[in-house]
Amino acid sequence: MRDTRIQPSGLATAPREQVVVQGEYRVSNDPAAVLSTLLGSCVATCLFDPVAQVGGMNHFLLASRPGRPDASERYGLYAMEVLINGLLKLGASKSRLEAKLFGGATMSGVMGHIGAENGRFAIDFLAREGIPVRATSLGGQQARRLRFLPTTGRASQKLVEDAEALIGTPPPRPKASDIQFFED
Numbered sequence: 566m567r568d569t570r571i572q573p574s575g576l577a578t579a580p581r582e583q584v585v586v587q588g589e590y591r592v593s594n595d596p597a598a599v600l601s602t603l604l605g606s607c608v609a610t611c612l613f614d615p616v617a618q619v620g621g622m623n624h625f626l627l628a629s630r631p632g633r634p635d636a637s638e639r640y641g642l643y644a645m646e647v648l649i650n651g652l653l654k655l656g657a658s659k660s661r662l663e664a665k666l667f668g669g670a671t672m673s674g675v676m677g678h679i680g681a682e683n684g685r686f687a688i689d690f691l692a693r694e695g696i697p698v699r700a701t702s703l704g705g706q707q708a709r710r711l712r713f714l715p716t717t718g719r720a721s722q723k724l725v726e727d728a729e730a731l732i733g734t735p736p737p738r739p740k741a742s743d744i745q746f747f748e749d
Contacts, residue, residue: 585609585624590644592621592651593715600713603725604668606680608641608687608703609711611665612648612696613718614657620715623648627679628686641686649694662696665720667711669703680704 585591585602593600600622602609613620625644649659669684684703691698700720702709708725 585622587624587626588644590621590623590648590651592619592648592655594619594655596716598715600715602711603708604711605670605672605708606668606683608666608668608680608683609713610645610648610687610691611667611711611713611715611718611720612652612657612662613665613715614652614661615663615718616661617656617658618716619652619655619657620713620718621648621652622711622713622715625683628682641683641690645687645690645694659694659696663718664691664696664698665700665713665718666691666698667702667709667720667722670705670707670709672706672708 580599581595581597582599582601583591583593585600587607591600594617596618600611600620602622602624604624607624607626609622609624611620611622623644625641628641649662652662653659666684666687669680669687671678671680681704684701687703688698688701699718702722705724710723710725711720712722713720
């Protein structure tokens with residue numbers, strides 16, 4: 566059975582998945598929109614205004630860049646600001662925003678404590694801004710597949726055993742001897 570959403574006009578519409586990749590954010594007031602992402606040590610913040618029925622998601626890689634703030638969604642502060650501003654443009658009120666946080670896993674020893682730092686940053690930022698956190702799934706050692714319905718605020722996640730297999734690895738580059746040229 567295919568999942569559908571009923572719009573006010575009574576017409577059923579198929580959900581429209583919008584993938585939010587690292588360093589991006591998306592906002593929507595479309596009842597058929599589903600925002601999704603795959604997280605490891607990165608954190609996704611899902612914000613929702615229940616009155617305006619608008620929501621959005623960001624996906625940031627690092628809490629900050631030591632020594633200088635960067636105007637890039639890859640970093641927490643900027644990612645949070647553009648997400649909030651995007652929601653305000655769609656009619657949200659900052660005083661009504663509610664948050665859900667996901668990600669921040671420790672994926673390998675090489676990444677150190679990046680996931681924990683990302684999670685702490687998001688929690689601290691939202692507390693400073695007075696935005697209540699309604700749910701969290703932070704930390705651990707597994708990747709997460711996340712789906713967020715921006716007009717209802719509902720979120721679901723699936724823990725992923727092997728994130729690399731889920732994402733897929735690119736095929737190996739062909740060697741010069743592996744390339745066959747065709748002539749007309």
